[in-house]
Amino acid sequence: MPVQRDEVMPIRSSEDVVRVRQMVRQWAVTLGFSLVDQTKIVTAASELARNTLGYGGGGEVQLEIVQKGIRSGLRLTFIDQGPGILDIELALKDGYTTGGGLGLGLSGAKRLSNEFEIFSRPGEGTRVSITRWK
Amino acid sequence: MERIPILKLGDFLLVTIQVDMHDQLVMTLQDDLTERIVKTQALGVLMDISSLEIVDSFIGRMIGNIAAMARVLDAETVVVGMQPAVAITLVELGLSLPGVRTALNVDSGMKLLRTMLDQKEMANASSAR
Ligand SMILES: Nc1ncnc2c1ncn2[C@@H]1O[C@H](COP(=O)(O)OP(=O)(O)OP(=O)(O)O)[C@@H](O)[C@H]1O
Numbered sequence: 001m002p003v004q005r006d007e008v009m010p011i012r013s014s015e016d017v018v019r020v021r022q023m024v025r026q027w028a029v030t031l032g033f034s035l036v037d038q039t040k041i042v043t044a045a046s047e048l049a050r051n052t053l054g055y056g057g058g059g060e061v062q063l064e065i066v067q068k069g070i071r072s073g074l075r076l077t078f079i080d081q082g083p084g085i086l087d088i089e090l091a092l093k094d095g096y097t098t099g100g101g102l103g104l105g106l107s108g109a110k111r112l113s114n115e116f117e118i119f120s121r122p123g124e125g126t127r128v129s130i131t132r133w134k
Numbered sequence: 135m136e137r138i139p140i141l142k143l144g145d146f147l148l149v150t151i152q153v154d155m156h157d158q159l160v161m162t163l164q165d166d167l168t169e170r171i172v173k174t175q176a177l178g179v180l181m182d183i184s185s186l187e188i189v190d191s192f193i194g195r196m197i198g199n200i201a202a203m204a205r206v207l208d209a210e211t212v213v214v215g216m217q218p219a220v221a222i223t224l225v226e227l228g229l230s231l232p233g234v235r236t237a238l239n240v241d242s243g244m245k246l247l248r249t250m251l252d253q254k255e256m257a258n259a260s261s262a263r
């Protein structure tokens with residue numbers, strides 16, 4: 001998949017989470033996403049950025065504009081070197097939380113994206129990648 | 135410190151959220167609002183979220199918490215002005231806001247609050263008999 005443009009942003013504070021939301025919005029607008037699609041990818045980004053900060057102990061997000069044939073899309077990859085996730089299947093269940101949340105972040109981000117990938121191993125951190133196509 | 139203003143409108147409190155709030159600001163608002171409900175003995179809270187471009191699980195939880203807290207303090211909460219794109223996204227995210235009433239704008243929210251309070255009064259009056 002050819003990458004048109006890419007950028008990395010740190011996620012170290014809740015202000016960074018706001019900046020990530022704003023940057024994802026900008027990129028989605030540039031790509032010509034509809035308002036609903038913009039809202040979906042920004043919401044998914046907000047969930048994943050907050051997880052990176054809260055559970056991963058901070059990390060970064062890579063934003064990429066990707067191309068598949070004539071379709072372009074926005075791919076976001078959230079990376080941290082935190083404790084990782086022991087049982088990914090369980091973490092992806094609606095309502096599962098270890099932090100007193102609603103347990104909707106991961107599962108919701110998956111529903112709000114066209115593609116979703118997660119790699120995590122205890123002690124080795126977590127990487128979550130989502131793509132939304134135009 | 136940065137804060138979301140809370141206005142008193144008669145028996146009601148009006149909160150207009152105008153910025154992309156970071157999480158600490160959301161927590162501060164929750165605390166400030168509880169305090170104001172107690173201090174002003176407000177009967178209702180109107181939360182205008184028409185400027186909010188997203189509602190994620192964190193803000194959704196905050197809205198639910200505020201409504202629950204307000205209810206304990208005998209006040210009703212109405213959320214007004216949710217953008218359609220936000221509402222669509224909320225459903226797909228899996229978030230339902232149980233017990234949170236919504237209205238299209240501040241005016242209709244105010245009317246809804248009045249109706250809810252009237253009903254409450256009538257129920258109180260009939261159970262007192
Ligand atoms: N980057 C991460 N590193 C380690 N654990 C994680 C990470 N992301 C998620 N988890 C684990 O997966 C669980 C589910 O995450 P999810 O985002 O779905 O819910 P939540 O963050 O607990 O609540 P919500 O997002 O609804 O506020 C978390 O409670 C946490 O245990």
Ligand SMILES: [Mg+2]
Pocket residue numbers: 047050051101104105106
């Ligand atoms: Mg989460």
